[in-house]
Amino acid sequence: MAAVLYEPSKQFIRALKPYHSDVLTDTMNVFSVLGDGEVFFYFSMAFFATGNRRAFIFTSSTYTITIYFLSWLKLQFHSSRPQFDDPTLGIVNGSVFCSGEFGNPSGHALCASGFTLTLLSFWQADHPEWFKKNPGKSLAIKVLIWTYICCVCACRIYLGRHSFDQVILGLAVGIYLTHFFTYCYKPFMFDRVCYPSKNEDLKVSAARAYKAFKISTLVYILLVVQ
Numbered sequence: 001m002a003a004v005l006y007e008p009s010k011q012f013i014r015a016l017k018p019y020h021s022d023v024l025t026d027t028m029n030v031f032s033v034l035g036d037g038e039v040f041f042y043f044s045m046a047f048f049a050t051g052n053r054r055a056f057i058f059t060s061s062t063y064t065i066t067i068y069f070l071s072w073l074k075l076q077f078h079s080s081r082p083q084f085d086d087p088t089l090g091i092v093n094g095s096v097f098c099s100g101e102f103g104n105p106s107g108h109a110l111c112a113s114g115f116t117l118t119l120l121s122f123w124q125a126d127h128p129e130w131f132k133k134n135p136g137k138s139l140a141i142k143v144l145i146w147t148y149i150c151c152v153c154a155c156r157i158y159l160g161r162h163s164f165d166q167v168i169l170g171l172a173v174g175i176y177l178t179h180f181f182t183y184c185y186k187p188f189m190f191d192r193v194c195y196p197s198k199n200e201d202l203k204v205s206a207a208r209a210y211k212a213f214k215i216s217t218l219v220y221i222l223l224v225v226q
Helices: 002-019 022-034 038-049 053-077 092-097 107-126 128-133 135-158 164-191 202-225
Strands: none
Touching: 002 135, 002 164, 022 135, 038 053, 038 107, 053 107, 053 164, 107 128, 107 135, 107 164, 128 135, 135 164, 164 202
């Protein structure tokens, strides 16, 4: 995938240069900061400060697993970044927001998708009645989350930090981790009952397993292709 998208990504970033503005660059830098995993860490600390022990343990542990998994993936691929190949592609005043590490997958895309969707799934599992009674608010939250994810992915390309393939892989792995944390990790740690349970409809179990299988297969294919 890198062989197909990496060089075109640099051409695309270079073509965007004439359309850069101070306001747009500052906005992209803000999304770059908000897309980092540190934001999720602060969420975890907020749960700790408010005495929500269950949410704190879940978020802090998933945060640790995600960061270690992300670091491992970057070391496996040893991929460069567009701004490393050509410094003119990067935004100088935004370089403070980017560490000098390998670029694949995009950590911001992975964290923005994985952390926010994991939080959403955690909330949905704990408060299913609220989501059923408030379909409008539920939809608004999901739209807001996906808008945030898309903006984070876009800012990483705009700032010259990542290529299309790196952002796509980060997004895919983030979605995969959400399913892993929701359907494997959380039930094992907190519900103490692994799916499927004895009282669950087999069709529901099969549908969930098939959905998880499709997403996992897609992620594995992306990893192999990359």
